Amino acid sequence: MMSLRSCREVSALVSQGLDRELGFGERLALGLHLQICKGCRGFSRQMAFLRSALERLPEDDPQARAGAQST
Amino acid sequence: MKDENHFQDEVEAHRTYLLRYANLQLRNATVAEDAVQDTLVAALTGQQRFAGRSAVRTWLVGILKHKIVDAIRKQSREVAFANAPGDGDGGxxxxxxxxxxxxxxxxxxxxxxxxxxxxxxxxxxxxxxxxxxxxxxxxxxxxxxxxxxxxxxxxxxxxxxxxxxxxxxxxxxxxxxxxxxxxxxxxxx
Missing domain, CATH: 1.10.10.10 (Winged helix-like DNA-binding domain superfamily/Winged helix DNA-binding domain)
Incomplete structure (x- = not known):
């Protein structure tokens, strides 16, 4: 029987899933846990949000962009 | 060379954005300024060709990323901060x-x-x-x-x-x- 992972372990797996390819067993354990755990689902969505937020930094400076376009 | 001046102006117009970008990574005004300067020089001397496939800013950020990684590599060698305060294995x-x-x-x-x-x-x-x-x-x-x-x-x-x-x-x-x-x-x- 596959051992159940705790939220602590799952949160680390969610994070590592953003940095490396998880193994089959890891993905399976992660998927199972996320199905039954609302907290970790929320965490997983927060991580995805964090990644897209960082892609937007630094915030676009409208003035600089307007300046660049007007030349 | 009108076109060349135009291109120079366009590249220069992104300097402020590039500086903010570099500062986010390097958190050191001098090092960030150097990275941006290197980027603009590389861009204007044609060391990195602008293929016109992307926006100028995207292209400049692409060059800057390499300059930033170079700067981090250099910093990392100069300062052995494997265990800088706060980065320890605190639980x-x-x-x-x-x-x-x-x-x-x-x-x-x-x-x-x-x-x-x-x-x-x-x-x-x-x-x-x-x-x-x-x-x-x-x-x-x-x-x-x-x-x-x-x-x-x-x-x-x-x-x-x-x-x-x-x-x-x-x-x-x-x-x-x-x-x-x-x-x-x-x-x-």
Whole structure:
């Protein structure tokens, strides 16, 4: 029987899933846990949000962009 | 050479943006200025050809990313900060989970957080939260998420193990989500 992972372990797996390819067993354990755990689902969505937020930094400076376009 | 001057002006117009970009990573005005200067020189002397397939800014950021990684590599060699204050193996995650491994505070539903992208204040809060991370943690996280550097390259540049790298990234993410929760989402903006 596959051992159940705790939220602590799952949160680390969610994070590592953003940095490396998880193994089959890891993905399976992660998927199972996320199905039954609302907290970790929320965490997983927060991580995805964090990644897209960082892609937007630094915030676009409208003035600089307007300046660049007007030349 | 009218076209050349035009191109020079266009490249120069992005200097402020590039400086802000470099500062987010390097947090050192002089080093950031140097990286941007190198980028503009490379761009204007045609060391890096502008193929016209992307926006000028995107192309410049692409060059800048390489200059930033070079600067980080250099800094990393000069300063052995393997255990800079705050980057130690403190068991901070122990306060986030109960003994049985469950969340101490269950992560909240942020609803539709992408709405924050339209708010100028959000970026200020995000930068504030990033600034609070310990130096090395922040550096690894910014390389990964902001520059988009693959983990194995980060390991090479900073001379750390993949496991250490994942631990630092995990810590950064845990700290940032807590900080955003407190400083942004709890404010019910």
């Amino acid at each position: 901070e995650s122990d306060t986030l989970f109960k003994v049985d491994g469950h969340w101490q505070d269950v992560p909240a539903d942020w609803g539709n957080p992408e709405q924050s992208f339209g708010r100028k204040e959000f970026y200020a809060v995000l930068e504030e939260c990033l600034a609070k991370l310990p130096k090395r943690t922040r550096q690894v996280f910014m390389m990964r998420e902001h520059l988009g550097t693959p983990t194995d390259e980060i390991c090479k540049v900073l001379e750390i193990t993949p496991t250490h790298c994942w631990v630092l990234l995990y810590r950064a993410r845990m700290a940032l989500r807590a900080c955003l929760q407190q400083k942004w989402f709890d404010g019910a903006r």
